Amino acid sequence: MRRIPIPRRGARPAVESFAPPSASDDIVDLERRRDQLRSRVAELQWDLGGLVYEMAIRDHIKVDLIVRRAAVLQDADAELNEVERILRTEQTGASGACGTCAAPHSSGATYCWQCGMPLLQQVPSEAISAP
Numbered sequence: 001m002r003r004i005p006i007p008r009r010g011a012r013p014a015v016e017s018f019a020p021p022s023a024s025d026d027i028v029d030l031e032r033r034r035d036q037l038r039s040r041v042a043e044l045q046w047d048l049g050g051l052v053y054e055m056a057i058r059d060h061i062k063v064d065l066i067v068r069r070a071a072v073l074q075d076a077d078a079e080l081n082e083v084e085r086i087l088r089t090e091q092t093g094a095s096g097a098c099g100t101c102a103a104p105h106s107s108g109a110t111y112c113w114q115c116g117m118p119l120l121q122q123v124p125s126e127a128i129s130a131p
Contacts, residue, residue, distance in 0.1 A: 030086060037083060047069070048069050051069060079103075081113075085109075098119065
């Protein structure tokens with residue numbers, strides 16, 4: 001049986017204050033994500049090395065399995081590199097998110113590292129007015 005909490009008589013309900021996220025919150029989140037990705041990449045590298053070693057000593061190499069594990073490592077490493085690049089360029093405040101997949105990108109990125117979509121919009125030459 002599920003119990004539903006009943007507030008005591010005269011008790012004030014808890015009021016959660018809402019504060020919009022600040023730029024420093026974004027930096028903290030990116031730093032936290034960077035730390036998570038560093039750990040994940042190190043773990044994936046360790047696992048991949050151990051996998052290849054075990055296959056080699058047993059003389060039973062499965063290339064397809066190695067390639068699949070390496071692809072997972074490559075994805076995590078690409079995200080780590082992008083997060084680190086965004087953190088390096090944070091002083092200029094120039095970064096954003098992909099319009100297609102919402103992956104973060106730095107100001108110098110031309111294509112999204114995750115989905116490959118172009119980040120810059122093409123503008124027809126007729127739309128550009130001469131001064």
